[in-house]
Amino acid sequence: MRALFLLLDFISFFATISWVVILRYQDFSPSVLVPTIQVLMPVFCLVTLILWVFSFYDINTIKKQRLNYQNILVAFTISLLSSGFGIYYTTSFFNVATPKLILLSVFVVYFSYLYLSRKIYASYAFVRQKILLVGQSETLKAIEKDLAFYKEYVIAGRCATAQEALGPDTPLPDLMIMAHNCLEKAPQAWPLILEKLICKGVLLETDYQFYERLFNRCSAEALQNPHWLVQSLSQRQSRTIFPLVKRAIDIGFSLVLIPLFFPLGLCVYGLIKYTDKMPPFFPQVRMGRNDRRICIYKFRTMKPHTQEVTRLGAFLRRFRLDEIPQLINILRGDISIVGPRPVWDREYQFLNEHIYCHRIRNIIQPGLTGWAQLNFKAPPTYCVLADLDKDKKIPQEKLQDAVLRLAYDLWYIKNRSLFLDVEIILKTAKRAFLKDKHIGKNS
Secondary structure, three states: OHHHHHHHHHHHHHHHHHHHHHHHHOOOOHHHHHHHHHHHHHHHHHHHHHHHHOOOOOHHHHHOOOOOHHHHHHHHHHHHHHHHHHHHHHHHHHOOOOOHHHHHHHHHHHHHHHHHHHHHHHHOOOOOEEEEEEOOOHHHHHHHHHHHHOOOEEEEEEEOOHHHHOOOOOOOOOEEEEOOOHHHHOHHHHHHHHHHOHHHOOEEEEHHHHHHHHHOOOOOOHHHOHHHHHHHHHHOOOOOHHHHHHHHHHHHHHHHHHHHHHHHHHHHHHHHHHHOOOOOEEEEEEEOHHHOEEEEEEEOOEOOOOOOEOOOHHHHHHOOHHHOOHHHHHHHOOOEEEOOOOOEHHHHHHHHHHOOOHHHHHOOOOEEEOHHHHHOOOOOOHHHHHHHOOOOOOOHHHHHHHHHHHHHHHHHHHHOOHHHHHHHHHHHHHHOOOOOOOOOOOO
């Protein structure tokens, strides 16, 4: 669907250019149209990148109607300003006609189309896919609840067992979502499912697979399944080139940004020293790859031995300025740019005791930012909460935030790529200035 959106956006963008040129110059000749298209071709690439960062190609975000006027206005403003500056310098350098006068008209029409096209796609289903839910699991319940947001999916039926799905009264679906344990309970049903459903064109997915596609995280129920964990870990990238390229990018990234952020870091250092009257740096031992202890450096945002935020703490956290010193950690190889966020060593031991397979998040290099940070709120520090509780215990239901963070981290471990890393970096930069209201929700 993303590819279709991209194709339609490409056609619409250049159709808009043609329409605006005709209205302005009353001329559709190639001598007028071609130079304008030549100049605005890079603009389309730039605008598409900005739209990608603002989730205009994220199908789940569109379906749940999380694209609002704020998104479109901020994306419009950034696109217009960056394109305007780019066109000014590009046209001056290449000595071609400058279409500055038609740029605003093109953007107004094109962004109106973008907003309306996403709203229409979220509100109407042009192709409906009939789904049959088979079996019983918590993951399947979560899927059924979330499918209400997707008008192209229609639940054609629900069957408690695999045998029931083969009954004569069961409608033939387009897609069958089967609970992970369904065939374990009735292995004899598999040959019939293959003959009567799959060989007749019915698509088959397990609840774990569909859940990951729907939520972009692993199911909490799947995290308790050793067989699924073994299968998931065996699928992760084993190519030696990926970590080498990732490390090279980390080094280049830190070498470029350390000089750029050094003056700003000095200003933050001085402000903390003058305003809060305490040591500006806050070192903390955290757990790195393969359970290796690493020392992470941050600018201080909390008063020592308390949970109280300093005067500058909220501001530094809001724009993530407290994490500037971690560029040194990236250069040293303690952390990467993107990866699961490193956890305080004491908190890490506490979560390992209370959450099954929690250690799995440390099989790759931790990161300055990550998929979990982009999609979910930071969980509380549970070991501190346990110290405050007289029974020194945290109920399992209160650990759900940490479990969800692990679900996002494991999804990243399974799907990590350079393309995904770039997406996380760009969306993290956007997050510093524009918060997503849905962050922190479970769906």
